[in-house]
Amino acid sequence: MVMASKGDLTKARLAESMLELIQTNGYSGTGLNAVIEHAAAPKGSIYFHFPDGKEGLGIAAVELAARQFETLIAEAAVSAGSPAAAARAAIEALTAIVSESDFRLGCPVSVVTLEMGAESERLREACLAAFESWISPTAAFLEASGLAPAEARSLATVVVSTIEGAVIVARAMRSIRPLEAAADVVADLVEQRCQAAGGTR
Template identity: 75%
Template sequence: MTSKGDLTRSRLAASMLELIQTSGYSGTGLNAVVEHAAAPKGSLYFHFPDGKEGLGVAAVDLAATQFEALIAQAARSTDSAAGAARAVIDALSTIVGESDFRWGCPVSVVALEMGAESERLRQACATAFESWISPTAALLEAGGVDGAEARTLATVVVSTIEGAVIVSRALRSTQPLASAAEVVAQLIEQRCRPAETAR
């Protein structure tokens, strides 16, 4: 059973995550987080005694978990790695578009803003990206791509998606994500096809 304290901590992390997406890490103040979460101010320092940095790490961890779940759901919805990649990018395109291009990837926001300032936040972002690269590599391996190549390709896929989200927000168009979906799917199919033919 989830305790009241755990619920408050989760609510604070979720609010921090949402505000990072709309205001950036630097533009998100602790008072705004407390107000958004409808939590007592004292609870913030109780759950996050290290203040904003600790709350930022919790928000990045939450984003990592959410996107990892999206990858898993996409993998279950199709029988190919290319199809899973398309499903992930389509879902992200919907999120970005329906938010009127205000939401993107909070992990990239924190990495760009704080990667050189806070080793703890940089490491949290690195861990988040790794949590997306590893399952993507596993999907590619399941599709017949060699382990080392699968890791390299998975890194390219995640990096391409991250870039497409940023460009889509800047252009206020989901076309960059649609283009990324097409190119990523083709790339995966090209890498998987030789292995499938060999079998």
Template identity: 85%
Template sequence: MALKGNLTKARLAESMLQLIQTSGYSGTGLNAVIEHAAAPKGSIYFHFPDGKEGLGIAAVELAAKQFETLIAEAATSAGSAAEAARVAIEALATIVSESNFRLGCPVSVVTLEMGAESERLRQACAAAFEAWIVPTSALLEASGVEAKEARSLATVVVSTIEGAVIVSRAMQSTQPLLSAADVVAELINQRCKTAGGTR
């Protein structure tokens, strides 16, 4: 029973995540989530007693984990920090393109819509961005960049990717993301070389 309940809870969070990307947080109603997840009525308040806000937080946390996984896989497959950044950004470009530019970053969507309205959602979004900055920073440190600079550079990288996703969706073109991949990779290479790290 517990397993079934956990599966329902996960399915609700996944549905909320997908609907936020296509309809926005404000445009996503709980009935739509229930229908999308094919979940029993009443299951949202059973699993998320605080309703839509709690479900939104779960969706943001899920998005954070998915992108963390993307970063980890890129770091494992790439030969350098610059190449890892390029692999991750190109993977995002593929996701955005294959969705016909309907999918973007749900964390930025929730931040822009609800950051000033819900402190809990704002904190969840901040934690999500932090979950991407920290491993990126660690990857840069492993390439020889000093900790403070690595943190700063990682923040710039994540911010650049977020902006590029939005511009790509607006233009219905992956070019902004691919251009971001070029610039980010070159910037990382330069910083690693300056720090005496390996390319």
């Protein structure tokens, strides 16, 4: 097993801190000094590990968020008995994260997209890659359950978009009801499409 170096650990800690602060304060509201303090990292470490500064650190945070949610999707797919159950399990896991944070945590990818999508092409591309990393495995799971590739891709896009919107509305309302409603609607839609395609229930 390869042990991470001290520098690698500091770099990872900076990205994790940036991710958490984006979730609570937004991208624009997150300063580099706050990241350094939150990560308990040495001054100057950001530009050592991220020579392009805040933009590079923001990209790393988006990539970290992408990997975390991709893992959540994969775990839901493995543990659930059907695509509908997997979708519900993924939304319920997100609901727990949002609720347990007292609605302070949401999706940092949507935050960065809304704030910086028109300002930074690199950040927009990082957000696009993040969404794609969630849509593609969802589409593959649906396709394996009997849907045609184009329909699976379309439905996966709707599922991810619905979840993203539900997280935003849940935080605004400070209520899990939007996420619970999204879980019901998404699960029903996925089940109907898979049944119509002759897939497994």
